[in-house]
Amino acid sequence: MKRLTTLLTAFLLCTITFAQQALWGNIPVVSPEIHDNNTVTFRLQAPKAVKVQVTGDFLPKQKQKIKTAHGEFEIPGIAELTEGKTGVWEYTTPEPLQPELYSYSFIVDGLRMNDPANIYLIRDVSTLTNVFIIGGDRADLYKVNPIPHGTVSRTWYNSPTLGMERRMTVYTPAGYETSGKRYPVLYLLHGMGGDEEAWISLGRTAQILDNLIAQGKAKPMIVVMPNGNASQEAAPGETSRGLLPPTTQLPKTMEGSYEQAFPDIVKFVDKNYRTIKSKSGRAIAGLSMGGFHSMHISKQYPDMFNYVGLFSAAIMPNKDVSSPIYEDIEGKLKVQFAKNPALYWIAIGKTDFLYKANVDYRKLLDENRYKYTYYETDEGHIWKNWRIYLTEFVPMLFK
Template sequence: MLLQKVLSGSTHGAPIELLVRGACQLDDEVLNQAPDQLALAIYNISFNTQTTRKPPKQGAERRRRPEVRSVVGGVSAVVFAISAASAQTTAPTTAPVEDFRPSSLNQPGQQYPQVNSQGYARFRIVAPDAKAVKVSLGLGGRGGTVLTKAPDGSWIGTSEGPLDEGFHYYHLTVDGGTFNDPGTLNFYGSTRWESGIEIPAHDADFYALKDVPHGNVQQVLFASPSTGSQRRAFVYTPPGYDATKATRYPVLYLQHGWGEDETAWSNQGHANLILDNLIAAGRAKPFLIVMTYGMTNDIRPGAPRGLASFDINPFRTVLVDELMPYIDSHFRTLPDARHRAMAGLSMGGFETKLIAPKNLDKFAYIGLLSGGTFSLEDINSTPAFKDKVKLVFVSFGSRELDRGGSNLPPGAPSSDPRANAAALKAAGINSVFYVSPETAHEFLTWRRSLYEMAPLLFR
């Protein structure tokens, strides 16, 4: 079935409208729904079951938790990021330890939300006239924590179990209305600005802000005749770029997931800090990262034709014919395929798969981060792929691959992408497959993936 082709890699560049519609047999009425209803519809059609929540083994480390997927996070791999990261929780075995501290993403001076050493999250909202307050964790808002009203008019509650390490979106539902938490910073996801919370990761050092030379992330505006607009991109230039005027650099074009925008990789993903730290350690060559919005109009579920109106070709024009010439003329790049890469997370990975193989005169390095795989069928149907492509990097979170007994977990690839990666390697292609341990379709998976991929680029 087409769903298997979508997730295993045998799509041959079909329009996303056909992939989404065909894989899940959706009509316009379903495709035009709001994000959470659309995700639920696709989930029900495609899988019909939810993964059973199982408690962790006694004494196991917090990060070693079984698969628990929200509906939205679960289907995101099927529909190329209906939304991106979703909060994963584990049923508690003991009461939370009372060592809560403010989240690192809080607004200055704000004490809530808080996280503890086990990964629990605690929220406090001042809404004295409200009748009900709930914290909805994960893009699309499925699941969450019901808050209890205190005598002072505030509402307080703690997540039912530890959350996965890393970044998570959330919002508040107050008497049926959707609001952001005034205590924390906002991040663009789920086609809106959402609140964000960071659960400290045991391996956070690789994306930490350190005392090392730092690059610069700057906004650029470029003309897009094909869309009749001025479009925005963010460009990371590595440490030393402004000091060494004669040096030219390779470029990675790095795409976000569905529902996000060009701010995602630097804000939620810490791409700039990851590169700063790798370069300082001598593990990666200095290169530019270009991040731009991966759509060509304001497509939203709920708008006329919604997802069905998305077509990769207009974005290909923006990226290849408009943005890339702008970057090469305004920055000191090495403007050839051997010094150019394209990669993306989730939907951005699938965009990469649709664009890069058809433009091998532009890209020699390709990365799909939770965004599908390449099969031998794909490679054999693409002239010169074996000769021109220097790297195929494919990654997933371990929970995206976990088959969990007799039922496929929501979002799991229908054929093991490890086999595809091994087949490519056996065919003489530089194929690298990476699995992020104990993570799902979420930003810690993609931070780790970039960290693993970056040292392999432009070698």
């Protein structure tokens, strides 16, 4: 018995030793290091590397642009790291960074890689990037603060229109489980290549709602973030199709199927959550493709949503798309605006590739004297803007 105890003790000590190697085996490299003056130092231990660079949205955009079928996208800037005596490469921003949530990656001898010293990663379609936050001002809304917190859940629902079980992400505000109250609902839609994970991770929806509600700047509300790809059950890796790679090249995205099926989502939410089951208790908003969906869903069902938000929205369908959803757009807008939505909110960045499409759409609204609110920011088609738009839009809801 004594020998068995000794063997077990030795085994446990060995196991603990190996487990602790992950924590204590190497001298840690601190990266990113945010200094008191909000400059940031990035470090990478790569003694055999020839060239190390960092790229991210904290750097000025490059003048070179990539042309696509949808327009031109600016390329994130690149900065060179300098190698130290111990094989640790280093770069410090020359100026303090403004408050914001930033993303970045390293480029080592031409190969893009994540920062091994930073465990905080966010997926955007098929790209993983490290993130960090410079606090202060609006960026404090993106942080987890010592306030009451809501609940985030992944919920499956049946869509008879699409003929499949599908997944959505749902935020319920602090106190929902015990209050017995009914709440208004914001349906928040993602962009091309995104899924039901996009707004909750990249958009910081739970943190923004928690903070705005705690500050008394927003009404407590439920936020429903569905998957806007009508061919998908759920986000990549969360479906019966297995661990498929994420892609933007998905069928049934902007050809009418999702808009036709959207009442399935509203019916499920009204049945399974304590909602205000009326137009006055519903809002819909989305970014890019999600803005496209928000526009066409809200005009297709003019008695369903009293608040509409178009964030950097695509506007009109492609000319080769044929769907009853996109027939008589101007006639449907006339019906929608005759019913006086409480808020029709349009926001876009000055360098967004969809800027002209939004200018043309606003011209159409102006010509018909349809009331809307316009909000313009700098920069382009980026999550920085969409987080800003969410923080501006939410306080205007359900007043």
